[in-house]
Amino acid sequence: MLKRTFLIFAVLSAVFLIGCGKTETTNNSNSTAMDSNKNTSKTTTTTSSTTTSGEKIGIPECDDFIAKYEACVSSKVPEMVRGQFKNALTEWRKNWKKLAEDPANKEQLTKACKQAAEQQAAALKSYGCTF
Numbered sequence: 001m002l003k004r005t006f007l008i009f010a011v012l013s014a015v016f017l018i019g020c021g022k023t024e025t026t027n028n029s030n031s032t033a034m035d036s037n038k039n040t041s042k043t044t045t046t047t048s049s050t051t052t053s054g055e056k057i058g059i060p061e062c063d064d065f066i067a068k069y070e071a072c073v074s075s076k077v078p079e080m081v082r083g084q085f086k087n088a089l090t091e092w093r094k095n096w097k098k099l100a101e102d103p104a105n106k107e108q109l110t111k112a113c114k115q116a117a118e119q120q121a122a123a124l125k126s127y128g129c130t131f
Helices: 002-021 028-052 060-076 079-100 103-127
Strands: none
Touching: 060 079, 060 103, 079 103
16 A cells, blocks of 8 residues: 555656646846756756666556657757656656566556556647657
8 A cells, every 4th residue: 555655646746846847937137047057957967868768667558658758858848847857757767666676566557657648648748749
């Protein structure tokens, strides 16, 4: 029961993080600071995606969702908010990989990955992503 609760919490947390990231705005006084931070986040994002790319969960539904999500975020989501989406991806990978270690979690994890795919397909549709 605790594992299932943790799984649901992880999925909801990721969805919440992504939902909050869509409303980011800037004004002219922050544009210089944003430009200098943009170069830093490019480097960080590239590094983190390199270390996490290719890590498989071991559940086909999860691996398929992560591959499609990562491709969409890397190619279609604006650089300004891409880091938040990649952070959610990193959390999913970490949590799902841990949960997949126990075969008893396979059914619930499969459902959670399918649900995350449906939610993210709707959330990322505005960026032109299709799952």
